[in-house]
Amino acid sequence: MQLKGIAAASGYAIGPAFIMQEQAQDVERKVIDASQVEAEVSRLQHAVNQAMAELEKIKDDTAAKLGEHHAEIFATHILVLQDEEFVGQALEKVRSESVNAEYALHEVAQQLIDIFSSMDSEYMRERAADFRDVSKRVLAALSGEKSASLNDFESPVVLFAHDLTPSDTAQLDRSKVAGFATNIGGRTSHSAIMARSMEIPAVVGLKNGTETVNNGDMIILDGARGLIIVHPDQDTIAAYEEKKQKFEKRQEEMKLYKDKPTVTLDGKHVELVANIGNPEDALGARNNGAEGVGLFRTEFLYMGRDNFPTEEEQYQAYTTVAETLGKEKPVVIRTLDIGGDKELPYLELPHEMNPFLGYRAIRICLDQVDLFKTQLRAILRASVHGNIKMMYPMIATLAELRQANAILDETKAELDKEGIAYNKDMEVGMMVEIPAAAIIADQLAKEVDFFSIGTNDLVQYTMAADRMNEKVSHLTQPFNPAVLRLIRMVIDAAHKEGKWAGMCGEMAGNLTAIPILLGLGLDEFSMSASSVLPARVLLSRLSREDMQDIAAQALMMEHEDEIQRFVQERVEAVNQLLV
Template sequence: MKMKLQGIAASQGIAIAKAVVWSKAVESSDEKQIRPEEVEQEVKRLEQSIEKSTKQLTEIHQQMLSNVGEEEANIMMAHLAFLQDPEFVGEMKRQIKDELLDATSAVQRVVKHFVQMFEAMENEYMRERATDIQDVGKRIINHLTGQTDDMHLQIKEPVIIVADDLTPSETVQLPRQFVLGIVTAKGGKTSHAAILSRSLEIPAVMGAGEEVLEKIQDQDQLIINGSTGEIWIQPDQATLKQYRKRLEQEELLKKELAKLRDLKAETTDGHRVKLKANLGRPTDIDSLLENSPDGIGLFRSEFLFMDRADLPSEEEQFAAYAEVIQKMNGKPVIIRTLDIGGDKHLPYLNLPEEMNPFLGWRAIRISLDQVDLFKTQLRAILRASVHGKALIMFPMISHVEQVQRAKEILEEVKQELQAKGVAFDPSVEVGIMIEIPSSCLIADELAKEVDFFSIGTNDLVQYTLAVDRMNEQIQHLYNYFHPAVLRLIKMVIDASHRHQIWTGMCGEMAGDPLATKLLLGLGLDEFSASANLLQVKKQIRSTSLADAKKVADHALTFATAEEVQQYLSQQSHNI
C-alpha cells in the first residue's frame, strides 16, 4: 500500500530502488564485573583495542582522502582525536580500575555518558557529534569482542539503505555502485553522514523519525527525493512512472549543462556577469576548475586554521594562497581574512565562552584585536599576490571604522614588505563582506572605503530575521526570499553602483537557480557559489537583463517570502 513520509532533505537527487533495512542497534549487555587481579589484563585489552581502532581509522582516513577529498576525510581525524583524548580513554581505564568493570562494559558505560552529554547540547552541530562517539565506541568494542561490521559487503544489487543512523565510517564504505540512496531515522543536514552523502553524490533523506524503521520493510520499493525530503513507500505505478521520468530528465539536464562549461555567463541581450566558485581548501581547487569558473569569489581562509593544534605559519599560508592563485592562471581569487567564532572554533586561540557567539568576538573583531595574527595573514596574501590576481576581503564589517583600521594595518604591512624588498602586488583590491544589516544601511559610506562588496546571505538572513540557521526548530523561518532581505540586497547593490564599485554575492542564495533571475534584475555583478554553477549559468544565458529587471521590480512588491518564491517559480518555468 502506497505511503508517503517526510524527512530532512540532506543530499539532493532522486533514487528509486528496493529497501535494505539495517537493524544495527545492539542492546547493551549487562555489565560484567572482574576480580582485582584481572584489572591489568583488562586495561591491556583496552589499550590493544584502541591501538587497532587507531590503525583502522588511519586507513579509512587515507581511503577517504582518495575518494572524497581532504575536508571530508578530516572527519576521521575527529574520531582519532577521541581515541587520543585522555579524558575519554582515561575514564574507561578508571572504570576498569575503580569500578572493576571488564573492558567492554567500561567502554559501553563511558560512551553512553558522552553520547548523552552531547545529545543534550543546544547546538545542532554538537548534538550530531554524538554519532561520532558511538562510532568510535562501537569500533573499540568490535575489537574487544572479535565482531566485525560487514553489512556493506553484503550489498550486491541497487538498494536504498534504511537505518536508524549511519556513522561516517559506515557511510564512506558504502559501495557507491549499488547504494542509490540513504534514509535515516536520526541525523540532519549537518551530520557527518549527510556531509559525506553530498560528497559522494548519494541522494539522502535524514531525520525522518522512528516511523521509517516501523513502516519500511526489507525489499519494499522506495522512492526518495533528497532535494525535498520526501519518501515514498510501495509507490503505485503512476508515481513510479512520474519519478522515473524525472530521473531521465535529470540525466538529460546534466548532459545539457556540461555543454555550458566554457561559455560566458551572459544574458540574451549581451549583459555579462561574473560566475565564480567558493573554495574551502586548496586541495579542492582541481574539482572546482572542472566547471571553468571566472575566478574564486570566496576563498575561506579559516579552513587553513582548523583541524590542527596550532596556528599555521606565514609560510604555510603563503604556500596555500600561492598554489590557488597560480592554478587560477590570472583569474581573480578573493581571499577572505580569518572568519572564526560563532560556529567555528579554534581551541588553541582560547576563544571565550560567550552567551551569543554569533554576536560576539569573531571575524574582523578578532583580527583587529590580534594584530600580529592579522599581519601574518596579510603578509602571506600580499606575498602570494605576485603569482596572479589576489583580492583581500574583510568579513563581518558593521562599522566604517573597522574598514579604516583594517586598511591602515594593511598599509603598515605593505610598508614593512617594501622596506625588506619583498615583492607583492601594490594594487591589490580590497573589499568587504556585507552580512550585517548595519552595513547595508551605511553601504554608501562603506563604498567610499573599498573596491567591492560581497554579500554573504547566510549571515545576512540570520541577522536580519533573528533566526539561528543551525536551529532546526525555527529553520522554516530562515529564508533569503524574505522581502526584508531582498530590500537590503537591493540597497547594497544600488549604493555600490552609485560609487562605481561592483557587488558580488557568495552566500547560498548565489547558487540557487531560483534566485538567479531576481539577482540579475537587482543588478548583481558577480555570483559565487559552492554548487550549481552550471545551473545558474543556464538561467543567466536563458534570460535578458531587461526581463530580469521587470521580474525583480515585481518581486519587490510582495509581502511574503512564499509569494516571492511562487512568482519566481512561475518565471523559472517560463525559461
C-alpha cells in the same frame, strides 16, 4: 504516509526499504587483574592498528573512486587514532583503572562525542560522527566482529539507518543502494557531502525513520525536497519515475558545462565560484567547475584544535588553495569570523545573551590586534602565489572599515621592513551582512574594492529572526522585498563607484533567486560546489536584459511567496531545472 527530513543530496530513489540495524557493541565495564593489564593494553593497541589498516584501505579506495578530496576524511580518522588525547587516554584508563579495553575506549570516545555534540556550530556537531566512526571500528576489532556489508542486496534498496558513518557511506555501491535516509545528520555531515559526490539521493534528519518504516516497504525518496513517501500509489510512482528520468538526463547534460565559462544568453559573463571551509575543499570546487573561490571560511582552520594556527600554518593553507585552483582563478579569503554559533574552546569569549549581536568576527579582530595581524600577514604572504583577495566580515560602520584597513596598512609596512614579498595590488573588500552596512553602501563603496553579500546573516538581521530557531524559521525569507531592496542598494552602490558586487550566502545558489540577482546586476555568484553546474546551466539560458524587468517587478511585490511563484511562472528555464 510521508516523512519530512533535510534534503542532503538531490535525486530520486524508488524501491524497497532496508533497515540497517545498529550493531550492539559490548561496553560493559569489567575489572581485570593487575597481571592482565599490559595484555589488555596490547589488545587495544592491536585493535587500533587493525582499524588504521582498514582505514588506509578505505582511504585508498575512496581516493580512487571519489578523489583525494573525499579521502582526506579517512586520513583525519587515522590521525585521530594516533592522537594521545584519544587512544592515549584510553590506554591510560586501562592501566589506571584496571578495566577492559572496550570500556576504556568507549568512555573516552563518548566524552569527546558529547563535547562536539553540544557545540552550537552545526559543522562542529557533525564532527562527533568522526569519533563515533573511529570508536565503532576499534570496538569491532576488539570483539573480532566483521562489519556487516551494506551492499548485500538482490536489487537496489532505499537504505534507512539511524546514522551512516563516513566509512559506511564511502563503501556504498550505487548499483545496490538507490538512496539512503538517516534519523540524524545535516547537510554538512560527511555522509551528506559524500552522497552528493557519489550522486546517491539522500535525506537526513528524519528523527524516527528507522522506527516508522519497515523492511520491504515500498519507498520513494525525494532528495530534492527532503521527502520520504511510504507505500505510494501507482500514479505517484509513475510521476516520480518520470521525474527520476528527467533528473538523470539533466545531470548528464550538466556535465557538459563543467569547463565552460559562465555566460548569459545575451553574452554577459558573470563569475561563478565556490564557498569552501578548508584547503581540501578547493579540489572539490575545481572538480565541480567553479571558476574560483568566492568565500574561504578561514575560521575552520582555527576549529577542532586546542590552540591558534600559526602564521606559517595559515600561509600554507592559503597558498595550497591558490595553487590548487591556478594562478589566475580568484580566491576570496574572509578574515576570521568566529563567535555567534562558532566558538573556539581556547579563545575565552564572554557568555552573551545574544551572541549573534555581540562580540564576534571583525569586532574580535579589531579588539585583539595581534590575533588579526597574524592572519593578515599569512594572507598577504600567500597573495604572491595566486589571485588572492581578502574581505572583512560583519562590518557595520565606516569607522570599523577604516580601522581594519589601518591595521592592514601597518601589517604591510612591517612586511616591507622585513623584506617579505606580497601583492601590493591585492583587492580588499568587505561582506555586507548587516542592514546598516547595506544602507550606507554608497559610503563604504568608496573605500573597498568589492562587496560580497552574506545573505544568511543579512536575512536574519533584516527580519530579526534567529535562523537557528525553529519557532521563527518561517521568517527566514531571502525573497522578502525588504531583503531584495537592500541587495539592490549594495549592488547599485558598488557599480556607481566602478566596483564589483558578489554574493556568498545560500541565496546565490538558489535557482529561483538567480534570475532576480542577475537582473539586479550581481557580478559574482558564490555557492556550494555542488550547486555550480546547475547555476551555470540556468545562467546560460537567461538574458540579463530580460531579467532586469523580472527583478524590477519582483521588487514591487508584497510577499516572498508571491515573488517565488512569479519567477517560476515567468522564467521557464527555472522550471526546467527544478525537477
